[in-house]
Amino acid sequence: MLHRLHLLGFSAFERSTLASCVRLAATRFPGYVEVANIADADFLVADAEAPQALAAVLACERLADTVFVGRHAPEGAAAWMPRPLDALLLLRELDAIVALRATTLAPAAVATAWPPGVISTWPPETAAVAQVLPAPGEQALIVDDSEVASCYLARRLRRLGLPSVGARTSGEALERLARQRFEFVFVDVELGEHSELDGLALCRQLRRQPAPGAREAVLVLVSAHHGEVDRVRGALAGADAYLGKPLDDGELTRLVSRPPRAAAPAARH
Known part of the structure; x- marks a missing residue:
């Protein structure tokens, strides 16, 4: 590692x-x-x-x-x-x-x-203090145009034993996902003017045409706007979870420790 x-x-x-x-x-x-x-x-x-x-x-x-x-x-x-x-x-x-x-x-x-x-x-x-060392394993990708916000989330993930790397734009995120596997992908909804896709569009693309590094990943949308309508839009975009800003440590801990791997299939009529 x-x-x-x-x-x-x-x-x-x-x-x-x-x-x-x-x-x-x-x-x-x-x-x-x-x-x-x-x-x-x-x-x-x-x-x-x-x-x-x-x-x-x-x-x-x-x-x-x-x-x-x-x-x-x-x-x-x-x-x-x-x-x-x-x-x-x-x-x-x-x-x-x-x-x-x-x-x-x-x-x-x-x-x-x-x-x-x-x-x-x-x-x-x-x-003397190295009883057990972590082996290479899970990693998260944080897609956010704000370095401060990205640092904030990365620090909290690190405390939970989950290392991460960052991407500033949707294009950089897709490049990383094309060459590396991630366990989680945290995507800010608003990615700024330098991104071709916003967070919702990026999430939809990853669900329609998943990059190799996103096939098994838990997709998490992050936004300061997290009302019921915003969460529904996130679910329709294909997100597994939706986190509001400021981040709730308890919610983040539950997500990382028990990721929503397989949601119940929608009922068929």
């Missing part, structure tokens, strides 16, 4: 060093890969001395997912390490965070262990 990292701040030299380290780490366990968007990242690595980096972390409420590098770190950060930058130490910090979080995942999210022998290759301090 590859954990996605997003780098914030840093000089060109430090960023190059970190990027090289991350590329090499893609072949190890746990593995890491750099991503371009905060919303797509499982963890952030931020320059603690760059005000804009701290502002971005706070704006997305991702302190608990961030490793800070520098003189200090704000309270609530996942980890901190001083300069000079030590890429190997960074990987050890990330390994420890991954292992600690694995022990707190809901039982339903921990299906199987990682490949035999993997934990024995880890540093002792990491292996």
Whole structure:
């Protein structure tokens, strides 16, 4: 399983060093890969001395997912390490965070262990807390033109043991679904002017001509408009569920833990 990292701040030299380290780490366990968007990242690595980096972390409420590098770190950060930058130490910090979080995942999210022998290759301090590690499995796609809204939903899904990636437009969503399988697809009804399709139209297309990654997916429409008429429109578009904004944590938890896989067939007359 590859954990996605997003780098914030840093000089060109430090960023190059970190990027090289991350590329090499893609072949190890746990593995890491750099991503371009905060919303797509499982963890952030931020320059603690760059005000804009701290502002971005706070704006997305991702302190608990961030490793800070520098003189200090704000309270609530996942980890901190001083300069000079030590890429190997960074990987050890990330390994420890991954292992600690694995022990707190809901039982339903921990299906199987990682490949035999993997934990024995880890540093002792990491292996000590890695009783069971999540195997590659379920993943969600979040289709929303708002990065803030996408981050908000991604963070809540992550707490439920469900990693996610984001798509800003209907076209980007279809491209992702053509090459990757998803367990859930969360689609905002209003996708903005840069999308060819709005959320309802995208949902209808995925039901009529499902992309490979959407054939078994639970389609969930998300909207600030969630009256009875809106929910009926969503059902007619082929959605399995409809979530209102602001998100209700209890409703989201029930949906993720017991997805509406097979609705009762409509009565025939």
